[in-house]
Amino acid sequence: MTLSHRLFLEDAVRTQAFRDAIHEVVRPGELVADLGTGTGVLACFACQAAARRVYAVERKEIIETAREVAAVNGYADRIVFLRGDAADVALPERVDVVIGELLGPMGFEENLLPLFERAAREHLAPGGRLVPASLAVFAAPWETPGFYGSIDFWGREHYGLRFDPLRALAMNQVYGAPLDPAGSLAPAGALWRLVLPGLLPDPAIAALSFEVRRAGTLHGFAGWFEAGLSSRVTLTTSPSAPPTHWEQTFFPVEKPVAVEPGDQVTLEVTASGVGEQILWGWSGEIRRHDRLLGTFDAHTFRGLPFSRETFRRHQPPA
Helix, strand or coil, X not given: CHHHHHHHHHCXXXXXXXXXXXXXXXXXXXXXXXXXXCCCHHHHHHHHCCCCEEEEEECCCHHHHHHHHHHHCCCCCCEEEEECCCCCCCCCCCEEEEECCCCCCCCCCCCHHHHHHHXXXXXXXXXXXXXXXXXXXXXXEEXXXXXXXXXXXXXXXXXXXXXXXXXXXXXXXXXXXXXCHHHECCCCEEEEEEECCCCCCCCEEEEEEXXXXXXXXXXXXXXXXXXXXXXXXXXXXXXXXXXXXXXXXXXXXXXXXXXXXXXXXXXXXXXXXXXXXXXXXXXXXXXXCCEEEEEXXXXXXXXXXXXXXXXXXXXXXX
């Protein structure tokens, strides 16, 4: 438990960005709610910003340690800890600011969108604010021979045996990785842009087109988010930004394709079950003028080790 929370706190990019935003957004004497407080660090930041009272919501046992953290920092009289799920907690009163570090590697995996929609409707006072206030999700075609090689482990013979069925599973999964900015083959495009509170349909579907800018090999696509925490603070997990614990998300293609400047790449991304258990789909093609260089069609459902019968019964529609 402490290891995961240390990882969050050691991420100075993430933690300092939230601290700066909270100090900007929270005004002296205001009421604040911190959804998913964890160790209570963001609730303490709100107290540093002179919040009158902070309701810190947490469903896990770490809340007991968070109480102690608040006490040793002198905030026990201003932070009210509420044990429960942020999805159904009842606050004693409406608040001026709702804070939620509920961000996954692609931004909305940790139920950020429905939680903030409910929070804005049930917890915010008139004129209240959310931290973060906006979210954008990006993707770009990427070259990453080293990391792709680790995924392609299953496509090579080992000990005189072939493991092709496992390669098929591996190519239908998404991966967290620190991707080299030099791997970019084309400028990124936005899959989704949201002003919070805002919801995506389920499934959420986005399509992008890219023009390749340099020669290389398309191994897959990089994905990341950009969260507007306040008017002056933006937190991004772009490969070209300072690293964070989220890293980037990598969507591999089954067959890498050699590309040249001017080649056209299309990408359609589907997110089903927009919450903590997202199923991702990504498909598209690569063309040079009128010539088809390659296609790809992957889905994380196919990356699960189901029996053939279970797969046929439950696979998502094409």
